[in-house]
Amino acid sequence: VRPFTGLPDGIDPRDPAALRRAFRAGASVRSTAALAPGHVQGNLVVLPADVAEEFAEYCAANRQACPVLARSAPGDPRLPGLGLDFDLSTDLPRYRIWRDGEAAEEPDDLRELWRDDLAGFVLGCSYSFDEALAAAGVTLRHAALRENPPYYRTSIETVPVGRFRGPLIVSMRPLSPADAIRAVAITSRMPRVHGAPVHLGFPEHIGVTLDAAANGADPRLEPGELPVFWACGVTPESALRAARLPFAATHWPGAMAVTDLRNADLIER
Amino acid sequence: VRPFTGLPDGIDPRDPAALRRAFRAGASVRSTAALAPGHVQGNLVVLPADVAEEFAEYCAANRQACPVLARSAPGDPRLPGLGLDFDLSTDLPRYRIWRDGEAAEEPDDLRELWRDDLAGFVLGCSYSFDEALAAAGVTLRHAALRENPPYYRTSIETVPVGRFRGPLIVSMRPLSPADAIRAVAITSRMPRVHGAPVHLGFPEHIGVTLDAAANGADPRLEPGELPVFWACGVTPESALRAARLPFAATHWPGAMAVTDLRNADLIER
Numbered sequence: 001v002r003p004f005t006g007l008p009d010g011i012d013p014r015d016p017a018a019l020r021r022a023f024r025a026g027a028s029v030r031s032t033a034a035l036a037p038g039h040v041q042g043n044l045v046v047l048p049a050d051v052a053e054e055f056a057e058y059c060a061a062n063r064q065a066c067p068v069l070a071r072s073a074p075g076d077p078r079l080p081g082l083g084l085d086f087d088l089s090t091d092l093p094r095y096r097i098w099r100d101g102e103a104a105e106e107p108d109d110l111r112e113l114w115r116d117d118l119a120g121f122v123l124g125c126s127y128s129f130d131e132a133l134a135a136a137g138v139t140l141r142h143a144a145l146r147e148n149p150p151y152y153r154t155s156i157e158t159v160p161v162g163r164f165r166g167p168l169i170v171s172m173r174p175l176s177p178a179d180a181i182r183a184v185a186i187t188s189r190m191p192r193v194h195g196a197p198v199h200l201g202f203p204e205h206i207g208v209t210l211d212a213a214a215n216g217a218d219p220r221l222e223p224g225e226l227p228v229f230w231a232c233g234v235t236p237e238s239a240l241r242a243a244r245l246p247f248a249a250t251h252w253p254g255a256m257a258v259t260d261l262r263n264a265d266l267i268e269r
Numbered sequence: 270v271r272p273f274t275g276l277p278d279g280i281d282p283r284d285p286a287a288l289r290r291a292f293r294a295g296a297s298v299r300s301t302a303a304l305a306p307g308h309v310q311g312n313l314v315v316l317p318a319d320v321a322e323e324f325a326e327y328c329a330a331n332r333q334a335c336p337v338l339a340r341s342a343p344g345d346p347r348l349p350g351l352g353l354d355f356d357l358s359t360d361l362p363r364y365r366i367w368r369d370g371e372a373a374e375e376p377d378d379l380r381e382l383w384r385d386d387l388a389g390f391v392l393g394c395s396y397s398f399d400e401a402l403a404a405a406g407v408t409l410r411h412a413a414l415r416e417n418p419p420y421y422r423t424s425i426e427t428v429p430v431g432r433f434r435g436p437l438i439v440s441m442r443p444l445s446p447a448d449a450i451r452a453v454a455i456t457s458r459m460p461r462v463h464g465a466p467v468h469l470g471f472p473e474h475i476g477v478t479l480d481a482a483a484n485g486a487d488p489r490l491e492p493g494e495l496p497v498f499w500a501c502g503v504t505p506e507s508a509l510r511a512a513r514l515p516f517a518a519t520h521w522p523g524a525m526a527v528t529d530l531r532n533a534d535l536i537e538r
Contacts, residue, residue, distance in 0.1 A: 177474070180469065
């Protein structure tokens with residue numbers, strides 16, 4: 001991985017539009033997790049228009065893993081619903097290019113690769129619900145350690161649609177029973193960012209070995225805690241591998257699309 | 270226990286007002302659980318007015334166990350908010366009288382015992398959320414067996430107010446992880462009928478031995494299920510014992526106040 005520049009001086013890390021302008025101008029960060037608090041961040045998937053409808057149907061059939069927040073018109077990299085100036089080809093810190101289902105280059109923007117037939121999807125991300133959980137006083141160990149939560153490939157298959165298929169990927173947060181109850185209550189009201197957990201309590205029932213996280217993260221489950229599993233935005237990566245498209249692009253893991261939407265507006269009352 | 274008469278012929282078991290008229294006329298049933306589906310049933314507590322305010326404060330401090338749905342004016346047994354003709358001194362199938370904190374008589378009505386200084390409270394009951402859970406497809410073993418769920422005294426103390434104090438009593442439902450998640454999501458939106466669970470997963474953490482239910486019920490926890498615990502309407506009985514009032518009355522366990530309110534109206538959106 002090429003060095004990250006970090007944010008230039010003078011950029012307000014709370015301002016999503018200022019962050020996008022900085023990324024557009026070449027700044028790069030390893031993670032957007034602590035940036036633009038209160039604002040929605042999302043997973044990006046860019047595909048040729050001829051498979052976009054199939055991917056949209058895959059997302060609709062697997063809403064917990066792939067909740068679509070916004071979709072761009074083919075050839076147009078703008079997504080004004082996420083920010084008036086939002087350009088998905090330039091406004092993320094870093095990108096990952098997929099060729100024939102394999103991760104290939106990792107450019108800082110998609111300017112050179114952009115084509116008139118590309119369409120983008122921004123999908124909800126757990127950063128939004130982690131913020132809601134922390135605001136409610138739920139203790140999140142990975143956040144305290146400034147790490148990503150462990151994630152796992154499960155034995156649960158997503159609903160296949162056309163070329164898109166593959167296992168459900170989940171992230172895990174170790175929680176006390178009281179926090180697990182609060183976390184279910186809170187995230188069940190946030191269906192646009194993965195919603196309620198898909199499982200808790202028995203990792204082996206969903207084909208998960210806690211010590212074997214796909215991202216190598218330590219599960220750090222303490223006695224008296226329950227492992228609580230949410231559908232994860234890494235799931236579409238797995239579907240992209242299965243689809244073996246000649247070309248696709250995503251965000252670089254952890255460096256998300258930062259939008260003007262507010263997390264508070266994602267909570268269904 | 271004196272024999273129960275059952276419902277007389279010609280009474281529509283779906284009609285809460287018809288059921289109340291039948292109970293007022295002397296009919297008695299062991300349980301109101303399957304009656305008046307869709308309608309709210311409640312726990313009854315009747316107290317002398319000089320302790321009613323203290324009890325109201327106890328309920329407010331322990332809302333999950335004692336969610337007040339309605340409260341009558343001293344001396345007036347009517348609660349028109351629960352049904353235009355609702356008379357809490359006659360409209361329940363059977364009552365239990367408490368003298369100096371001990372269960373004493375079990376009359377079919379409170380006519381002879383009524384006094385100008387008595388006030389009644391109707392508290393939310395798990396029948397309402399059990400109905401919501403069943404409607405959502407959550408498997409409730411106790412309901413399938415037409416039994417009450419096991420309940421337990423916990424090591425958690427309620428917040429004491431004046432004479433009222435004592436352990437939190439909980440009911441337990443064994444649920445698959447997926448059903449436990451749905452049950453938390455649903456009941457967290459029903460705070461007027463105990464709300465979200467108070468615990469799940471580790472009975473010993475709340476001082477509970479699963480095989481030693483206070484009502485003798487079999488916990489019937491199957492492998493792969495989690496024990497899920499909700500604050501229970503038996504808690505105020507425990508507080509009545511502690512308060513040792515010269516006189517108090519409650520519903521007979523399982524034979525609740527049947528109201529015209531609708532369970533659907535208890536769900537907070």
